[in-house]
Every structure is written in C-alpha cells, then in structure tokens.
Amino acid sequence: MTIWKHELRAGRASLCVWFGAIAFLLAVCVLIYPEMAGQMDEMSETFSQMGGFSQAFGMDRLNFGEFIGFFGIECGNVLGLGGALFAALTGIAALSKEEEGHTAEFLLTHPVSRPRVVAEKLCAVMTQIILLNAAAAAVTYLCIAAIGESPDGKTMALLFLAYLLMQAEIAVICFGISAFLGRGGTGIGLGLAAVFYFLNMIANLTEQARFLKYVTPFGYAESADIITEGRLEGKYLAAGAFFALVGVIAAFIRYARKDIG
C-alpha cells in the first residue's frame, strides 16, 4: 500500500481544491432553491419549452417545481461535469506523470512489480473519486437538511451512485490511455470528458443518436432518466463496465511491457 498512500498524499491538494469548488457550487445550488421555488412553476414551464435545449439537458422531462427535479438538473451538472473533469485529470495523469516528471526511473527501480504499481495507482484514483463523491454527498445532505427539503432518499442515492460510476468509468478509461502516454495528457483527459458530455447531449436530442448513450458514461448518469425511471439503465451500465474493463486491461498489459526511456 506504499504507492497508494504516496499517491493519495501527492494528490491531496488537487482533491481539496476540486472538492472545495464542487462543494461550494453544490451548496449554492441547493441553498438558493427555497428562494427560487416560488418562481419555479413558471420557470419549469419555460425551461421545458425551449425545444432542443431542454431536450439536451433533459429538462423536458423534469419538473423544476420539485426539489428533486431542480437538483437533478443543477447539481447533476455540477457534480456530473465537475466530477468527470476531476476523474479524467486524475486518471490520465496517474501513470504518465511518472514519465513526465522523470520519476518513473526512481519508482520502477525499486523491487515493486509493474502490475503492483498499476494496481496501487488505480486504487488511489478510485479512492480519490470515492472521497470526492462521499464528501460532496455529505455537503449536499447537510444543505438539503438546512433548507428543510426531504427528497426521495432512494432517488438521491441513485443519482449519487450514477455520478460515482460515471466518474469511475471516465477515470479508468483515462487511466488506460495514461499507460500509453510518455508525458502528461491533461488535454486528452479534459477533451475526452468534454466529448463524453456533449455526446450525451446529442443523444438526448434525437432518436437516431440515442445509441451514443452506450458510448458515453453520461448516458446512464442522466438525471432526467434516473428520476423518471427510478433506476439506472442496465444496458448503458453494462456498456460502461465493458469500456472500463478495457481500460483496466489495457493499462496492465501496456505498462508491464513499456520501455521507460
């Protein structure tokens, strides 16, 4: 667990900054709800009638007048997109940063097998994502309690679970790519997260593009679907699990054989 601990220590500043930003935005979103609730009926109607825009964000299917509907759109975007960016950056840097910083030579000349390095680093990425989401959920629940709302516990849990799984999938895919890079891939990570996000918006727009939900992890983390269906879409989850598995296998195979120049 030495590398795992080292990774968590090295990543704690980044984790704190991302948590601070996401928690602040989540808290603001939740805390302004009571003030907006009065105007919500009107807004809800407006929001649901903006055609493609409403569809893209799933606002045509959600009721802004209810807390859970408001939470799904606003907080879904904050934790979904913010968490996805954090996951992408953490995943893409996990292995490649050692070569970029020329520390791979130090790390890999210790009696530690490469699969162990990969495994401990992967665990560290996952731990950071779980910590971020757990802390974000805790802040959200505190804020919800503060404004006196009592949304459906199961739906809320499903939303947080979906965001967590989505971030985990993005992180693992980026982690797999990281094994192939010789230097940091910040651009690739951010780009990939953004592409996934927009693919889901496109998939929301037309029936022909619906298949894109299989490709992007935002597909099964769509608040509108989770709130209206009361469950996560199994087929999209299965596709996500497949991509994540490919990412993990690619990381282990590639890194075990990689020449460290």
Place this chain on the structure above:
Amino acid sequence: MTAILTKQLTKSYGRNRGITELDLCVHDGDFFGFIGPNGAGKSTTIRTLLGLLSPTAGTAEIFGRDIRGDKREILSEIGYLPSETMFYQGLRVRDILRFSADLRGQDCRKEAARLCERLELDMSRKIRELSLGNRKKAGIVCALQHKPRLYVLDEPTSGLDPLIQREFYAVLKERNEEGATVFLSSHILSEVQRYCSHAAMIRDGRLLVSDRVERLGHTAAKRVCAGGICSPPALEGIRNVKKGASSVSFLYSGSPQKLLAALAPLPVTDITIAEPDLEEIFLHYYEKPQSHTGKAEKEGGNAI
C-alpha cells in the same frame, strides 16, 4: 559468482542507438567502471539491466537471475543512482528516503541519517529547493541506505564538488570491502582509473574492451616524450604523434632496442617513456572505430 553477466545483449529502440551484442561480465565483489562517451550506450545498458527497458535480443543475469523473469528479486539487491536524479517535487528529502525504504519494506532511517551527515545533506529540505548537487546526494543516499549487494551508479559524481566526491568514493570503497559489488558508468577516466579494479569501454553501443584497469593501462604501447627533436624517428609502430616547438610525443609499440637505437643519433635533450593513461587508450578507441572490434582486444586489452 558473477554479479552481472550479459550475453549478446541487444537493445534497439526509436531514434536511439541502443546497444549491440554486448558481452559483459562483472564478478561479485568487483569495483567495475563502465566507460564511454556520451551517447555510447552506458545508460541504455544500465536501464536494460534494471528492467526499465526490455532487451531486443540476448540475455542478461544479475547474481545468476534472469533480468526478465526475476526483476523484483534482482531489484531488491540493487541500489541504483540514475544519471539525472529526479524526485517528487513536493516532498522533503526525508520523505523521499522513507518512501524508497518503504518500497523495499525496510527501515533504513539510521543508515540514511548517517549517510546524510557524511554527505552533508539536510534531510528537512524540500526537493524542489535542492541544487543539482544536493539532489544528486539525495539520490546517492537512496541508492546506498538499504546496503544492497550491487550498486549500479550512472555517472555518479556529476554535479558533486570534489570533497563530496571523495567522501562518496570512500563510502563506496567501504561497501566494496564489505563484499558489495560496484558498477559505475563514467566518462571521467581518471575517476575510473583511481577507484575501479576492472573497467569496460563501450562505444556506439558495442563493447570494445573489458579487463583489469592496470592491464588496460599496461599495454604494448608506450607514450614517448622526447625533448630536443621536433619529429619522431623513422620507425614502424609509431602513432599519435604530437609535435611541439622543440619536443615530440608519440605512442610506440615495438621493440625497445629499436627505439633506443633510432633515438641514439638524434639530439635528444630529455626523454620519458611511460604507460599511456586510460584517457589515451580511451581516445584511441574512440577515434579509430574500424580497427578495434577484434575478440582478442576484448579479452586481453592489449589493443594499443
């Protein structure tokens, strides 16, 4: 027992030259110098031995273990100092040493403190604040603190001041006397000549010669410096002529009687006949690639 044994070890990759059919043998307990100009393949050899690079062909063993299969066991017995020592910037020296020891599952705090004191390294300093020399010292302590059986040091003294260099070699000598093997690469020949018992030379990825250091120096050729004359006598076996205003210096390989006889009628005012130093041997190999790839040279070191 051999500490390092490579057979036809080859590594070719990308734009780098790599190494070609390298046969290297370092015995247990040796103090071995690996000499070559920059880009000759010294670091590639070391990185391949340590498993950072996978060989394209050939085999290599460390303490009888195959470098491909038993990487972990091999690395647990090695202390490695890279030529450019880089660490995690945000950490302190103490954290790095602790991290390195933890990765080995050892508690090396006492030895680390002792080495830091000898090398005058402040353990509480942050890595990013360290000068090149101090970073090198941190790398040295990392390589030495767990008292391995084999030290692999890639250009260990670059960036160190002479006093620390001397202390560093003193520590290495002690470890060597305790039975450890030292394998260091360098392009500073005087360093190798002073400290190493064996040496090998590499150029363009190929091993040129490997032998005891004094045998490498003790070649058939002599460096002759004569005052009072401006050109060497007309003799076979004279090379590497350096002409001065009223002196001449040349390498001579041949019968001493013939040399003396040829010099006798000349107005020589002063003369020294000495072994060529390693630098000359090295430059000789370096400058004349075609004529020095024979097997006899590898074995005997009597190429000059």
